[in-house]
Amino acid sequence: MAEHLLEVKNLKVSFRTEDGVVKAVDGVSFTVDQGEVLGIVGESGSGKSVTMMSVMRLINDPNMRVEGEVLYKGRDIMQLDESRMREVRGSEMAMIFQDPMTSLNPVYRVGDQIVEAVVTHQTLDKKQARARAVDLLKQVGIPHAESRVDDFPHQFSGGMRQRAMIAMALANNPDILIADEPTTALDVTIQAQLIELIDNLKDDFGSAVVLITHDLGVVAEIADTIGVMYAGRVVEFGEKRQIFYDPQHPYTWGLLGSIPRLDRPKLDRLHSIKGMPPSLINPPQGCKFRPRCPHAFERCMEEPELASHVDDRDHLDRCWIDVDTKRAIRTKTIHGETAAA
């Protein structure tokens, strides 16, 4: 079997709190290959950010407990000591965050912050590093990069700050770029610019991208594979077309049906998933989606494994309902009442 660029095996992350143990991530496994874009979709609290933060080993909390393996090019980075991990972080795997307003340091010039990222991992003199920073800013589409490099973050707009963050993340040509909701805080027009940018970067640099988002529209545009997360688990995993055209998990149907869509006739009523996401301290017994699932039956009291139920072996889901039944009942949820008739 060919080695994956990144392979996460049975990752579990829990936090001890006053109220009990929060199982934020509970047995997540996935792989990412060279040049691939993996979209991780889920609602707030589904564990998507914690998963990727743990992969980068960015959470440093005495009450946290991490189990599982994270293989990067075949080597388990969970076992690396902190100084070796620092070498991996930034140069081999880089991350950009949701909020471009808070992830840049307001008292340093944008250029200096990029230079810092450059010289941490590369031996360049000041002048070369600065030239590299200007270069990077140009690549991410900052106009007049030669002069803007000396600006402070507050002189940049939100979209430009996110571009600067991407420039910083790309400073050392990482193999994997992890983007945590990179477009959520931005307007659609700016979001479109950034989607185009990330898409081009993938082609120009050959990096793999892990895109964390709650927006199915964004993953439809740029992801190759998609993992849908719910309550700390991956409930469905597959190629983009499988997820959109043959979704197997009722939660995925619910997500697809909840979005008011511009490409379809206006519905009288939106589908909505009843109830709220479960507590991760006392998760429901069996399938975690059971309390909100309109199709739940007795067997759902036992939690299904993430396994393939369809012809395509790479398309995995956690649901007991048999495939033919699912294909028959899901239309109403996904397309709304009118389309089902």
Add this chain to the structure above:
Amino acid sequence: MSTNGAPLLEIENVKKYFPIRKGLLGREVARVHAVDDVSFSVRDGETLGLVGESGCGKSTLGRTILRLLEPTAGDIRFDGRSIAKLGRRQLRPLRREMQMVFQDPYASLNPRKRVGAIIGAPLQIHNVGDGKEQKKRVRELLEIVGLSPEHYNRFPHEFSGGQRQRIGVARALALRPKLIVADEPVSALDVSIQSQMLNLLDDLQTEFHLTYVFIAHDLGVVRHVSDRIAVMYLGKLVELAPGEELYAHPIMPYTEALLSAVPIPDPDLSDQRERIVLQGDVPSPIHPPSGCRFHPRCRYMTDICKQVEPPLVEYVPGHLAACHHPLNVDGAALARAEAQAKQLVQAGVSAAPEPHK
């Protein structure tokens, strides 16, 4: 959604400028043109969607409509009565009829007050009923918005984002208003909760005959809730049309670009369609571009766009736009619009008064 046609809210040439002061004496050195000469009306029982990028002035306009901000110029008529110049005391009874739902359910509820006190505050301020009646009304409101009357004594932190937003809606409903200005009421919520909230707002509109001004940046959401949609760009109203019409035949290139930027959750459609990626950011509203404010980012831009500001004219009945190079219009619509534009230029105004009254 039923609309009986009579305008509940009319705004005419409303401007809101924020002065920028500098120096010891606080001299005004410049102005932020947040809302610049906007006119439209909202019919009784209808939902008007207000869309645009951040900084286009949609929230400022929403607040100005409710007189939470003082308009710099222009007139606002509510139920036929001009409220732009009313004093605090005169305005007070009218406040009952106009309420607001805010974007951030975490910031808009006082964390030290119990839910009952939060929802009951408008009743207390306006002296509606005695303590017992108020309490009863609050419990009723909790039920209306899908919470339980037992939540009366809880604090906001005990609720999730979606539930908090319901509390915000209950508070807005307390005085049985006619008009609700909802400023991004669902943008802080997850998709599954967002759809619950949109359905709730829809039900409430039918049940209590509400009129909404729905401010949002998500065009999918706006299309779902709105009867008519107004598009703003840099303080100007650039297009106004019935919802479906706007999505099917956008006239203003900005609207076209905005629509094409919305990601579609369908991989095949998403691959097929042409995306217009606007370059650059929204310019500064302190020194807005000359002529058409959209010209620096517009792909159809010609010289006239830099020099002359296009008036807002009606192309198809009910569909207004301000553009020198309108899209999706036929000859008849164009001729009609041009005649109207000529009249307006002669009269020396940049925005047409809104038709269909």
